[in-house]
Amino acid sequence: MLSNYIKIAWKVLLRHPFYTFITLFGITLTLTVLMVVTSFVDHLFGAHYPENKRGRSLYIANIVQTDSANTTMSSGPASFDFLTKYAKSIKSAERVAIMSNFSFSNAYTNGKRIKLNTKYTDVDFWSVTDFEFLEGKPYDETNIRNADHVAVITDALREQYFGNDAETVVGKTIDIENINYRVIGVVKGSPPTRVYTYSDVYFPYTAPKSNYENKGIRGRFAAIVLTKSPADLPEVQAEFDSYVARIPRSEYSDNNHFNVLIVKADTYFDHFLNTFARNDKDRITLYVIVGLVFLMIMGLPAVNLVNVNVSRILERASEIGVRKAFGAPSKALLWQFIIENVFITFIGGAFALILTLVVIHFINSSGWIAYADLTINLPVFLVSVLVCLVFGLLSGVLPAFRMSKLKIAEALKV
Amino acid sequence: MLRHLFKLIWNKKGTHSLLIIEVWAAFMVLFGVLTLIVFNLRNYLQPIGFQYEQVWNLELSSNQDTTELAPKLQRALQRVRAYPEVITASRMSSNTPFSANQIGNSVTYNKVNVGGDFYYTDTELAKVLDLPLKKGRWYAESDLAGKFIPIVINQAMEDKLFQNESGLNKVIKRDDKTMYKVVGIVDRFKAKGQFMSDTPGLFQILEKNDRWNSNILIKTKPGTDAHFEARLVKDIAMLLPGWGVEVGYLKDSRKNRENLTLVPVLIFLIVSGFLLTNVALGLFGVLNLNIAKRKGEIGLRRAMGATESKVTGQFLGEIWVLATFSLIIGLIFAVQFPLMNVFDLDKEIYIIAILAAVAVIYIIVTICAWFPSKQAATIHPAVALHEE
Known part of the structure; x- marks a missing residue:
């Protein structure tokens, strides 16, 4: 029929x-x-690459300070200090990575200018993400402790800065704003639409100019919390919420300007939605x-x-x-x-x-x-x-x- | 004649309701897209008001350095101005032209409160950006000695704040502590690029010991290249150890900025273009079938002496009446936008968009009805009546 x-x-x-x-x-x-x-x-x-584990990741990227009447509001990324205290300590998570939002810089080679995006990350960043290393390896805790001037660069930057014919660039130095960094690894780059992992150069957070020492709750960092399985997401969220609830008001009130603090560990989609629409309406x-x-x-x-x-x-x-x-x-x-x-x-x-x-x-x-x-x-x-x-x-x-x-x-x- | 056409359409309202819905939906889509286009086009037609071709933006960030920031910034500015490749340079707050940053505040004069963009700069900005003054002059160091803080405002600010008066030398209030005196008026300053609307703006002089505003705009001589840029970055990085130093070209950031507007508009334009082509083709098909079905009627009218153009005219009239029906429904929705001031857009934008959408719809339906009715009208009465 x-x-x-x-x-x-x-x-x-x-x-x-x-x-x-x-x-x-x-x-x-x-x-x-x-x-x-x-x-x-x-x-x-x-x-997708390099955030293949998005299904069991939570993003902490935005802090909102406001008052109960909603008259004033201030929002932005968190400080390294804040994330170390309240995100790194989440016990039910598998791993927590902290990275800065990308910022801009330039490098110069042979009278040519290369526009760069830079990012400062901790060591866990490399296990939470799935970057494919074409050469070398990521930096480790020793690099962080010694505040080594090392960098992981993308294949696109390798080609621009060192040229096509460079066989291996690991161990060579790259000059960015008059500081020489030793290239320690080369990764396959990621699209700029994945803002939390996208960059051209990755530095350990103890490298110069990362401002990880800043006090206060606001800064330029974000965190990805990797849970053991997608089913654990609510549990981890609850744990983080309980930490946030315990933050003393003096830490975020900014001279009694604000009395409400909103920080959420959201899945990527919710996080994205929240940047556009803060309330249900x-x-x-x-x-x-x-x-x-x-x-x-x-x-x-x-x-x-x-x-x-x-x-x-x-x-x-x-x-x-x-x-x-x-x-x-x-x-x-x-x-x-x-x-x-x-x-x-x-x-x-x-x-x-x-x-x-x-x-x-x-x-x-x-x-x-x-x-x-x-x-x-x-x-x-x-x-x-x-x-x-x-x-x-x-x-x-x-x-x-x-x-x-x-x-x-x-x-x-x- | 018109009443007759209405009756013809009313009698077949069942079959025509779908056509009406289709034309209505097409109108709504067109209205939305045209509003977007008219809004951006109107902005695009206004010049941005300053020159940026040779201007670089040097962004300094002090990072962990907290001591003596103001003298260090002054030294950096002196150093930049000393290069032979540099015509002139000026410090500015982070909301440099084409950047994503915005600093907003409001001022009051005679109980009129106007919000606008605040730009904090020094005395050289007008020269760096070739910003011509309409009235008065740009502020100078000597103005700092006065009781009020000297400012320069743009035309849009003058219009809104002072209504019909001249704003020159007037004293305006930001808050209880801060009073401004207008020393000059510039025409336009569309800092976010060609697609920004001409909104009120205000330039305030930077104090000598300011340490927060660490952008330096540099006007270079034509032909200056990346070699100089590399040298500049190196020198400044040596002068200010630990600081972040970044150079951007205003013409690059302008392109980025404008793409942010252009790309969505282009996507909408392409998608709605396809949608309308689709509608036009469908309409053509439907009308073709409908008119072909009425051969007998055409034959009868032709036999009674109606000319070809009269028959064509009848079909066109029918489709126009039909389109008018849908447009009236569409207008009921569309006029809500200017009436309720949705999205805070100028009423004029909505009205132009509505008129343009109406025009486009009429053009589309006319074209779609023209060919089938023309074809039908040439049929010989004898042939048409014979079929019946």
Whole structure:
């Protein structure tokens, strides 16, 4: 039965190339947009190199100081001191890494300027993340203790600073702001969209200019708390919350300016959401806006398809009439048209998949995002298939309903 | 004629409701995108008001050094000015042109309170950025001796704060302790780049012993390259051991800054462009089918002596009435934006966007209806009636 329906759908497609084109154009474009968006969202929030363990990581990156009436507010990253005291000490966590947010610097070689992003990290940073070392190794506790001037650089910087033909650069020095650092390792770089791990140069936090000595709770550092398993996340969060609750007011009140301190260990997605929407009301607004945009992107082409399909009812009228006259129930016809629609949507989906691959390849190679690694992986693909189905049903149900309701006499007359 | 068209459409409101929804949705999308474009385009058309091509931004950070910051910064500035490659240099607060930093505050004059960007700089900034003064002069060291702190404001600030009066030499209040005297007025200072709207701004003189504001803007001679830059960074790093030294070109940061606006607009434009193409194609298909179905009617009208253009006119009229229906629904939604002052945008922006969206919708439906109706109108009455 199914194969019959699909055969009919195929013949219908071939009958009017122009209308087929309109239909497929709409489906393909809509699905391409959605697939590229899904892929990009996955790139932003999924677990990818070098944060492969994102699924069981919590991020502590923002401290909010405010008062109970919400009149004044100050927010920003934490200090090294704060994170050592309250994050490093989380007992239920597997490991806790502290790193600075990236800052900017320049290096000069042969009259050429290289723009750099620098980051100061502790040793645990290298076990919490999964950086691939092309050469050398990360710095260890001894380097930290001795405040060695050592650095881990990315492959892109190696090429820019030392040139293509350098065989090995471990042990060579790199001059950044008039301080010579010994290169101790080279890693494969990561895209700048992963702000907590992205950098060109990584220094141990005891290297000059990291300002880890600063007192107070605010500074320029963030922490990634790695739990033993995703199931442990709530437990670790609770433990951190209990530490935060015990912080004396004098530490954050800033001369009685503030009496509320908000610091959360959030999963990456929640953390990202919290930077845009601090309270539930903002969050709902955000969801509504995103929902509306998606409804528009999907709804408009769907209405368009419904429109085209409904207008083409009469083309199929004689077929419907004959089938009805021979006793096919409305339900069977309904299913036939829905299946036809889903089938067409999947053809469009296949085109969209190809188009998405092209677009993603273009984005990855355009250098728009360095080290971009957008992919269509299994979750993205499954979401896309689901989207296809929803879209097919969305655009198929109403026309199918209309067609199945056609009266026999009327249908046969045409 | 119009009433007749309305009746024709009303009689088939069931089949037309989908078309109306589609045109309405297209209008809403267009309205949103056009608002974004009009807003940015209006800003883009206003010049930024200063020169940045040859200007570098030297960012110093004292890190763990806490002693004698002010004299050290003064020494660094002297050193920078001494280079033959440097035309002039000026200290500035961290909200340098095209940076992500912002310093906001508000001032009061005659009970009018205006918020704006505050820039803390020294006496050289106007020369470094070629910022022409409209009225008055840039502040000088000698102004510091006066009772009030000398400031320079921009035109937008003058308009808002002093309404129709001239702001020159007026004394304004920031808080109970701080009073300002306006010594000069510049035209525009769009520090965040071409896409920033021309908002009120204010320049305040840096005190001699200031130690917080550690950015130095350097205007270099044309042709100065990275060799000098490397030397500069090296010299300053030697002069200020332990300090962070970073050089950026304003023209680079401008590009970054403007891309932050341009890239989202471009993405929206591409996506909505595809959406509209989609709608146009669909509309074309539907109208093609609908009009083809009415051959008998066309034949009858032609036989009764209607000309080709009259028949075409009827179909166009129908689609216009239909589009007007959807646009009225769309307008009910769209006018809420200027009325309720959503997003704090200028009313004019919404109105231009609405008008443009209406125009585009009419153009799209006209094109989509034109070809099918033209084709249908050429049918010979005899052929059309014969089919029936």
